[in-house]
Amino acid sequence: MNYRFEGKKWSRLWISISVLIILLVISYVVNMPYFTFSLIFALILVILALSWDFSSGVTGYVNFGLPFFVGVGAFSSGYLYYTYKLPVPFLLFISFLLGITSGFLFSIPTLRVRGPFFTLLSLLLPLLGTDFILAFWTVLGLPTIGYYNLPTLSGSLDYVLLIVTAITAVISFVLYWITQTHFGLVLRGIGDDEDAIISNGLNTFPYKLVTFSLAMGIVSLGGAIYALFTSYAGVDTFGFTFLMYPMLIAILGGRGSIAGSLPAGIIIVLLSQYLSLYIGSLTLIIFSILAILLLLFFPKGLMRSIQ
Amino acid sequence: MTILVVEGLSKSWGGNKAIDGMTFSLEKDAMALIGPNGAGKTTLLSSIAGITLPDQGRIIFDGIDITKTKIWKRVGLGLVKTFQVVRPFVSLTVRENLELFSRVHGGSDIDSVLEVMGLSQFGNKKARELSHGNLKRLEVAKALMTNPKLLLLDEPIGGLSNNEAVGVIDALSSLKKKGTKMIIVEHRLSEIFPFVDSVVVMDKGKKIFQGTTTELFDDEKVREAYMGGETNVDS
Ligand SMILES: Nc1ncnc2c1ncn2[C@@H]1O[C@H](COP(=O)(O)OP(=O)(O)OP(=O)(O)O)[C@@H](O)[C@H]1O
Ligand SMILES: [Mg+2]
Numbered sequence: 001m002n003y004r005f006e007g008k009k010w011s012r013l014w015i016s017i018s019v020l021i022i023l024l025v026i027s028y029v030v031n032m033p034y035f036t037f038s039l040i041f042a043l044i045l046v047i048l049a050l051s052w053d054f055s056s057g058v059t060g061y062v063n064f065g066l067p068f069f070v071g072v073g074a075f076s077s078g079y080l081y082y083t084y085k086l087p088v089p090f091l092l093f094i095s096f097l098l099g100i101t102s103g104f105l106f107s108i109p110t111l112r113v114r115g116p117f118f119t120l121l122s123l124l125l126p127l128l129g130t131d132f133i134l135a136f137w138t139v140l141g142l143p144t145i146g147y148y149n150l151p152t153l154s155g156s157l158d159y160v161l162l163i164v165t166a167i168t169a170v171i172s173f174v175l176y177w178i179t180q181t182h183f184g185l186v187l188r189g190i191g192d193d194e195d196a197i198i199s200n201g202l203n204t205f206p207y208k209l210v211t212f213s214l215a216m217g218i219v220s221l222g223g224a225i226y227a228l229f230t231s232y233a234g235v236d237t238f239g240f241t242f243l244m245y246p247m248l249i250a251i252l253g254g255r256g257s258i259a260g261s262l263p264a265g266i267i268i269v270l271l272s273q274y275l276s277l278y279i280g281s282l283t284l285i286i287f288s289i290l291a292i293l294l295l296l297f298f299p300k301g302l303m304r305s306i307q
Numbered sequence: 308m309t310i311l312v313v314e315g316l317s318k319s320w321g322g323n324k325a326i327d328g329m330t331f332s333l334e335k336d337a338m339a340l341i342g343p344n345g346a347g348k349t350t351l352l353s354s355i356a357g358i359t360l361p362d363q364g365r366i367i368f369d370g371i372d373i374t375k376t377k378i379w380k381r382v383g384l385g386l387v388k389t390f391q392v393v394r395p396f397v398s399l400t401v402r403e404n405l406e407l408f409s410r411v412h413g414g415s416d417i418d419s420v421l422e423v424m425g426l427s428q429f430g431n432k433k434a435r436e437l438s439h440g441n442l443k444r445l446e447v448a449k450a451l452m453t454n455p456k457l458l459l460l461d462e463p464i465g466g467l468s469n470n471e472a473v474g475v476i477d478a479l480s481s482l483k484k485k486g487t488k489m490i491i492v493e494h495r496l497s498e499i500f501p502f503v504d505s506v507v508v509m510d511k512g513k514k515i516f517q518g519t520t521t522e523l524f525d526d527e528k529v530r531e532a533y534m535g536g537e538t539n540v541d542s
Contacts, residue, residue, distance in 0.1 A: 182406065185399070189407050192396040199358050199390075201382030201411035201453045 012259035013176045017169055019263050024165055028158065036157050040229060042269035043164045047171055047222040048242060049249035049261040054175040055215035057255040059190045059208065062119045062295065065106065066246060068126030069216045071238035072102050073223025075133065078147030078233035088151055092224050099220020102129070104213040111208045114194075130238045146234025153228050164225060168262070171218060176258045187211060191256060241284060245269070248291040251298070308370065309333055310457050310488050311355070316364030317512075318350055325350040326361070327512035333457070333490065335504035337483050339520075340492045342509035348492045349391055351509065352459045355490075356388035357381045369456065383412050385456030389463060391492075393446045395434035402430040404445060408452035415454045423478050424448040440471040447475065451482070458482070458489040464498060472498055 027036050048066060056063045073095040080086050080094055106129075110121040137144045153160045178184045186207045189197050194204055223242075227233035249268055253260025268287070275283045311333040318326045325347040340348050353359035355366055357378035366374050368386050376384075396404050405417045421427045424444045429437060434445060447463055463479070464472040472495065480502055483489065493499045500506075500520045508516035508529050516529045523529055 182410075185403055185407055188399060188403075189396045192398050193394050195358075196390070196394040196396065197407065199356065199378050199382070200387060200408050200449055201379050202408065203377075203379045 010176075012257065013172060016172060016259045016262040019266070020165055020169060023266065024161065027161060033157055036161050038270060038273050039266070040157075040161050040164050042266050043161075043168045044222055044226050044229065045242075045245045045249060045269055046262055046265035047168055047225070048219055048246035049253065049265055050168075050171055050175055050258060051215040051218040051222070052246045053250035053253065053256060053258055053261055054179070055212050057250045057257075058179060058184070058187045059211065061111070061114075061190075061208070061212075062122075063212070064119055064123040064243060065126035065216075066219055067238045067240065067242040068106075068129050069099050069103060069219040070223035070226065070242040071130060071133070071235075073099055073220030073225075074227035074233035074237040075137075075147075076220070077224040077227050078150055079142065081150055082147060088153060088228060091228065092221060095224035096217045096221040099223075100213045100217035102220070103216025104209065106216065107209050107212040111205065111212060134235070144235065146232060146236075147227075148232055150228055150231040150233060152231055153225070160229060164229070167221075167225065172258065172262060175218075179256075179258055183207065183210075188256070240288065244284065244288040244291050245272075247295070248287055251291065251294045255298075310369055311490075312365075312367040313351075313355065314365045314367070316351070316354060316361050316366065318347075318354055318359060318361045320350075324512045326354065329364070329509070329512070329514055331507050331514055331517055333488060336486075336488050337479075337503045337505075338490045339496070339499055339503040339506045340490055340509065341494070341496060341506060346509040347512040348509055349461055352388050352461055352490070352492060356386065356459055358388065382453050382455075385412055385454070386459070387450045387453045387455045387457075388459035389446045389450050389461055391461035391465065393439075393442045395437070395442055395445050395449075397435040398433070400431050400433055401426055401437070401445060404434055405448055405452050408449060411453040413454050415452050417452070420448050420451045423451070423481065425474050425478070440467050443467055443471075444475060444478075447478070455487060458487055460489060460491045460493075462492055462494065464493065464495055476502060 023039060027039055048070065052063065052066060055061070076095050076098050077091040080091055086094070106122075106125055110118055110125060113121060134144050153163050179187065186197065186202060186204065190204055190208065197204055223237055226237065245268065249261050249265040252268065253262070253264030272283045272287060275286075279286075309332045313332065314330050316326055316329040317324065327347075329347075329351060340351070342348055350359060354361040357373070357376060361374070364374070365372060368381070368384060371384065373381055373384065373386070381387075396407070399407075402417060402421070405420055408414065409417060418427070421430055424447060426441060426444055426448060429441060434442070437445065443463065443466065447460065450458055460479075464475050467475065476498060479489065479491075483502070491499055491503065503520065506516065506518060506520055506523050507514055508523070516523060516526050518526075
């Protein structure tokens with residue numbers, strides 16, 4: 001008997017995917033571009049949150065480097081579009097591969113240290129990387145302010161929503177499936193007590209390396225989707241928003257659960273857009289403080305701590 | 308061939324010599340490693356397992372010098388240690404705790420390990436819901452998953468009731484019969500002595516005795532250091 005595939009375990013993911021489908025239907029029925037627009041933005045943040053949850057949420061290696069990989073995806077799609085006029089699917093795919101590569105290079109030194117040291121390095125290395133990319137861009141005479149007028153995923157906002165929904169669903173499914181395999185079991189074990197795994201015969205490093213490379217690949221894919229959604233790739237993709245929201249979504253969705261990110265993401269983004277109408281950019285600050293507090297006081301995730 | 312040879316092993320914590328030139332080899336199948344609190348027993352087992360890096364000395368396991376071998380590689384050679392203070396994976400089920408290691412050193416069958424350790428009925432329980440007694444068994448079960456040639460047990464029956472202890476000792480006896488060698492650190496001597504073939508006594512990081520259990524009771528130095536001159540070994 002393969003206990004991993006009992007229906008109960010998968011039900012949470014199916015609930016999430018049903019939520020996605022319901023929202024899709026609502027968006028078509030309501031037919032308000034602003035709502036559709038918010039939903040797409042929310043799903044992009046959900047993609048980032050899923051990656052953060054899959055890598056950091058499950059293993060406990062809190063990674064502050066997300067914005068760098070969003071930037072890698074956005075900038076590389078801009079660059080590849082302007083230089084080679086590649087079609088959109090290629091831009092997405094190559095951004096994903098570049099994300100995996102830079103995630104791999106990022107992971108080799110950082111994953112050798114733990115806890116606060118890892119978190120610190122995860123913040124410092126990407127800052128260095130961002131400066132490096134921008135300096136490099138200047139030397140090459142490329143536009144550091146960004147790339148405008150990028151092609152969009154589709155001419156119709158409804159189709160964009162459909163494409164982003166499909167990508168989100170596939171990513172949710174794949175990441176959730178991985179957490180239910182032996183590989184995922186090792187990641188969950190790392191979250192509990194990594195040394196106890198190593199001293200019982202498993203070398204955890206390759207598991208972490210694969211996990212963070214894949215996760216950062218998905219983050220870059222998210223960055224590319226964002227750039228092609230807004231038709232713009234600039235330095236602001238390296239910004240704070242792309243760390244704080246995904247982290248908050250992953251934590252509120254139940255850290256390490258994967259399935260919780262989707263409903264949490266939709267609620268948080270819609271809420272924050274509503275709040276922005278009244279308090280503007282204060283919203284990001286409030287949500288950031290909330291994310292940090294949750295990280296400090298519920299290191300194992302809100303749901304698990306309440307249990 | 309002796310499966311384990313330890314030569315001149317030393318380890319200090321700060322200025323404190325936890326192990327001081329330990330030399331011994333595992334001659335028979337099961338050995339008890341005893342000594343008063345703070346004698347250095349855990350530090351010695353940890354050094355053999357690779358969890359602690361010794362300052363000096365050599366460790367030969369199964370004919371291979373493993374002094375500098377990484378912990379997880381040692382397990383892959385068939386050498387594994389349990390923790391004195393149990394370290395379960397609390398958010399995983401008992402079965403998952405074992406499944407983690409199902410591919411290490413060839414692995415063992417999860418159901419038979421659950422059976423041997425008397426944990427069959429708890430397979431689907433989260434480790435955080437287990438009693439202390441069952442956590443102690445899970446600690447041994449995790450090690451058994453790696454199909455060890457030599458099992459290092461750090462107080463496997465510490466804190467267990469007499470009944471629970473008998474269960475664990477029975478499980479260890481059946482393993483021993485199947486050819487698994489072991490070194491057991493325990494304070495509950497009367498319960499493990501019937502089952503071991505030899506004894507090493509440590510005090511202040513040094514070996515003060517090696518021999519059989521019967522020889523042990525006649526040894527003057529041991530009585531001094533370990534039992535404060537009294538003959539009641541069941542401290
Ligand atoms: N990680 C450590 N850091 C500093 N000192 C340590 C460490 N581990 C052990 N010690 C010290 O080394 C000495 C030996 O400790 P050890 O735990 O090996 O003894 P033990 O024989 O296992 O004792 P017990 O029977 O209480 O388990 C003690 O003085 C202890 O305080
Ligand atoms: Mg000890």
